[in-house]
Amino acid sequence: MRLEPLRRKDIPRCVEIEKILFPGDSPWSAYAFHAELDGGGYYLVARPDESDEVIGYAGLAVVGRRGDYEASIHTIGVDPGHQRKGIGTTLLKALLDRADELAAPVFLEVRTDNDAAITLYERHGFERVGLRKRYYQPSGADAYTMARPRAQVRDEVAG
Numbered sequence: 001m002r003l004e005p006l007r008r009k010d011i012p013r014c015v016e017i018e019k020i021l022f023p024g025d026s027p028w029s030a031y032a033f034h035a036e037l038d039g040g041g042y043y044l045v046a047r048p049d050e051s052d053e054v055i056g057y058a059g060l061a062v063v064g065r066r067g068d069y070e071a072s073i074h075t076i077g078v079d080p081g082h083q084r085k086g087i088g089t090t091l092l093k094a095l096l097d098r099a100d101e102l103a104a105p106v107f108l109e110v111r112t113d114n115d116a117a118i119t120l121y122e123r124h125g126f127e128r129v130g131l132r133k134r135y136y137q138p139s140g141a142d143a144y145t146m147a148r149p150r151a152q153v154r155d156e157v158a159g
């Protein structure tokens with residue numbers, strides 16, 4: 001498996017995977033992916049070694065300026081046929097490496113019943129810091145806000 005920057009021609013396949021992964025929660029449209037790229041989002045896709053097929057994707061948005069950046073993971077998804085093989089971990093680590101390069105803390109929202117993703121995030125230094133009621137539509141599901149401190153703060157806490 002290899003990671004590459006998301007290209008615009010990959011977007012239809014990402015939208016296809018979104019529809020499978022988030023049937024009840026307004027899966028992202030092609031417009032949403034294009035808007036993320038237009039806004040300078042750091043988006044990656046995972047492809048198997050042997051083909052150009054997209055089997056996973058993930059994206060990070062960064063705001064702020066030098067010395068004071070803040071990052072948000074806006075999406076991460078792995079095609080159901082390829083889950084539980086470490087692809088989600090690889091995508092997440094790549095986004096976190098990018099955030100660490102910028103010394104940015106990272107935030108995200110995740111459905112409170114999404115045990116798989118919450119476990120993945122907790123394994124990589126995220127903690128639940130808030131609850132957003134009825135965050136997802138049309139399901140009305142709640143979200144946790146999770147946060148991972150910037151590298152310097154993590155180092156200080158670790159001593």
Ligand SMILES: CC(=O)SCCNC(=O)CCNC(=O)[C@H](O)C(C)(C)COP(=O)(O)OP(=O)(O)OC[C@H]1O[C@@H](n2cnc3c(N)ncnc32)[C@H](O)[C@@H]1OP(=O)(O)O
Binds near residue numbers: 086088
């Ligand atoms: C900010 C947001 O985007 S929140 C939304 C996150 N995305 C989604 O929920 C979309 C649907 N889910 C997915 O696409 C995938 O399940 C992902 C992205 C969450 C994980 O991708 P995967 O490639 O399956 O993850 P990976 O194989 O690296 O697993 C890492 C760990 O996550 C946890 N995990 C992954 N899937 C599961 C599961 N079904 N049940 C419980 N734990 C799980 C495990 O701890 C796993 O480690 P292990 O296999 O050693 O036990």
